[in-house]
Amino acid sequence: MSRKILATKLRGLYAITPDCNDTGDLLHRVRRALAGGVHMLQYRNKLANTTLQHEQALALRGLTREFGAVFIVNDDAQLAAKVDADGVHLGADDGEVAAARALLGAEKLIGVSCYNRAELARQAVVAGADYVAFGAFFSSSVKPEAVRAELELLRQDYGVPVVAIGGITLENGGVLIEAGADALAVISAVFAASDVQQAAQDFSKLFSKA
Numbered sequence: 001m002s003r004k005i006l007a008t009k010l011r012g013l014y015a016i017t018p019d020c021n022d023t024g025d026l027l028h029r030v031r032r033a034l035a036g037g038v039h040m041l042q043y044r045n046k047l048a049n050t051t052l053q054h055e056q057a058l059a060l061r062g063l064t065r066e067f068g069a070v071f072i073v074n075d076d077a078q079l080a081a082k083v084d085a086d087g088v089h090l091g092a093d094d095g096e097v098a099a100a101r102a103l104l105g106a107e108k109l110i111g112v113s114c115y116n117r118a119e120l121a122r123q124a125v126v127a128g129a130d131y132v133a134f135g136a137f138f139s140s141s142v143k144p145e146a147v148r149a150e151l152e153l154l155r156q157d158y159g160v161p162v163v164a165i166g167g168i169t170l171e172n173g174g175v176l177i178e179a180g181a182d183a184l185a186v187i188s189a190v191f192a193a194s195d196v197q198q199a200a201q202d203f204s205k206l207f208s209k210a
């Protein structure tokens, strides 16, 4: 898929994997999410060592291909390149956009965390980011220490799709879409749900209402 086509998919639920070292369980839950309509998946596992990360990323690359979903690797542009992911997500400690672009090439997607700062988003776009992410909009059990972001950030035009993250649920996601979020990045409300497929379907419906 070309970067242009990939960029058109940056709308809707953007599911991010939980810290899960049981690869069978992880793949089962991700399969359910993809069956529920997830068309963007980020591999994020802060507990796995590099061997397990490689194994899981490779398996998820295969699974996302089966469903035609965009596959992004968190933090690590080298791992993204190794498993032929569609792109990488970079935070403040994860290296420069230019270095990731040099490694991944022009056709891959690069997303950048901008926390609660519009100026970081503008800099990221100049540097070549394909989407920018703001958060945390709500309290997150995954990242309780995250800085809090204001809705106002979503009302501005950055020239690329805008992703919202942090404590997002079916109940509070609508307000972020109304404010201008193109995608909602979610871990717990999808992967800790008793029915992962249903949760993914319900999130997708939030976008058809918008």
Ligand SMILES: Cc1ncc(COP(=O)(O)OP(=O)(O)O)c(N)n1
Residues within 6 Å of the ligand: 014, 016, 042, 044, 074, 075, 089, 090, 091, 092, 093, 094, 111, 113, 133, 134, 135, 163, 165, 185
């Ligand atoms: C879509 C999206 N937005 C933000 C983040 C957070 O990235 P970062 O600040 O680098 O923190 P970690 O996820 O690496 O803990 C993200 N991963 N995805």
Ligand SMILES: Cc1nc(C(=O)O)sc1CCOP(=O)(O)O
Residues within 6 Å of the ligand: 113, 115, 134, 135, 136, 137, 139, 140, 141, 142, 143, 146, 147, 165, 166, 167, 168, 185, 186, 187, 188, 189
């Ligand atoms: C990984 C991450 N980054 C955040 C940020 O604000 O940058 S919040 C967050 C955790 C998202 O998980 P949940 O959907 O379970 O709250």
Ligand SMILES: [Mg+2]
Residues within 6 Å of the ligand: 074, 075, 089, 090, 091, 092, 093, 094
């Ligand atoms: Mg990171």
